[in-house]
Amino acid sequence: MPLKPPRRLPRQFNRPVTARTQMLLQRHRGTNTAWSDRWKRVTRRGQHLFKDIRYSLLKWVLVAVVACATLLVGLMTFSPIVEVREVTVTRVSTRLDIEQVQHALAPVFGQRLLFLSDRTVEQMVRSAVPDIQDVKVEKEYPSRLAVMITLQPLVARLKIQSPEESAASQAGSGSTTDFLTTQGIYVVAPLADEGADLPLITLVDWGVRPIPGSQPLSPEFLARMQQTEQALSEQFGYRVVRRIAYQRAQEFHLRIGEKTELWFDTVGPLEEQLKRLRSFLQNVDMKTVKQYVDLRMSDRVVFQ
Numbered sequence: 001m002p003l004k005p006p007r008r009l010p011r012q013f014n015r016p017v018t019a020r021t022q023m024l025l026q027r028h029r030g031t032n033t034a035w036s037d038r039w040k041r042v043t044r045r046g047q048h049l050f051k052d053i054r055y056s057l058l059k060w061v062l063v064a065v066v067a068c069a070t071l072l073v074g075l076m077t078f079s080p081i082v083e084v085r086e087v088t089v090t091r092v093s094t095r096l097d098i099e100q101v102q103h104a105l106a107p108v109f110g111q112r113l114l115f116l117s118d119r120t121v122e123q124m125v126r127s128a129v130p131d132i133q134d135v136k137v138e139k140e141y142p143s144r145l146a147v148m149i150t151l152q153p154l155v156a157r158l159k160i161q162s163p164e165e166s167a168a169s170q171a172g173s174g175s176t177t178d179f180l181t182t183q184g185i186y187v188v189a190p191l192a193d194e195g196a197d198l199p200l201i202t203l204v205d206w207g208v209r210p211i212p213g214s215q216p217l218s219p220e221f222l223a224r225m226q227q228t229e230q231a232l233s234e235q236f237g238y239r240v241v242r243r244i245a246y247q248r249a250q251e252f253h254l255r256i257g258e259k260t261e262l263w264f265d266t267v268g269p270l271e272e273q274l275k276r277l278r279s280f281l282q283n284v285d286m287k288t289v290k291q292y293v294d295l296r297m298s299d300r301v302v303f304q
Helices: 019-077 098-105 118-128 219-236 269-282
Strands: 085-089 132-140 144-151 154-162 177-183 186-190 198-203 244-245 251-255 259-264 291-292
Touching: 085 098, 098 118, 118 132, 118 144, 154 186, 154 219, 219 244, 219 251, 219 259, 219 269, 259 269
Parallel strands: 085 144, 154 198, 198 244, 259 291
Antiparallel strands: 132 144, 154 177, 177 186, 244 251, 251 259
C-alpha cells in the first residue's frame, strides 16, 4: 500500500519556536558538523599517508630483490667462490683407480660449478674408465663436485692365448689378472677373493691382441655361453671344466670331461644345437668320443 505524500501540519498544531531555541539548535548543528568535517579530513590524510608509505615500501622491496638477484648472478658468473676447488670420488668397487679418475677430472678445476653439466663430467669419467656402469654427479655449492662411480660386475677371468706363447706362460701369476665384465670389457685388476671363483675363458683366434679397455667379446656372446653352460648342466648333467672362445669365428668350445669338448657357435639357434646333441647321445655312446663333438652344422653331427 503506497504511503501518502507528506503534508504540513495545520497551523493550530504548530508549536512556536523562540529565538533562543533557534540559536541553540544552530550552535549544536554547527559543532557536530565541524567535528565531523575535521575527522573526515584527518582520516583522508591518514589514508593517503598509508598509501604513500605502502607504495614506497613495495618499491624499496622490489629494488632490494632486484639488487640481490643481480648480486647473486654476478657471484655465480664472475666470483671465484663458485669455482670448482674440490672433487670427491666415491667408488663402489675397490678395483676402481681413484687417481685415474682424478686425472681425468683435472680439467674441471677452476670452472664455474653452475655452468658445469653432469653430462660433461660423465663423458670425462667414461673416457678414462671404459667399464663404468653408472655415474652419479652432485654439485655441492659453492665449490665442491661429488662423483659416485659404479663399475660393471665381473663375470669371468680371461686368458688370452697366442700361438707363440706356451700354456705355462699363459697361466698368469702375480697380484693382478685379466677379467671380463658383463658388457665384455677387458679389464686388468688385482686378484680378489671374489675373482678367484669366476669361470675362466680362454680367448683364441683374435685378429688384434686385445688391450685393457677393449671389448674382445660382446655381451650377447657371453650370454650365449652362459645359457649353453646352464642348459648342459640342467638338461644333460654335464659340468663344464674349460671354456674356449673364438673371437673371429664367433664360436666357443666347452670341455665337459678330461678331453671331450662340445663345439657351439652363435650363428644357429641354441635349441637346435642342443637338439642335435640330444639326438647324438641317443645313437652314440659318449665314452667313444675321444676329442670333440661338433654341433655347429645343421645337417649332421661330426665327432672324433
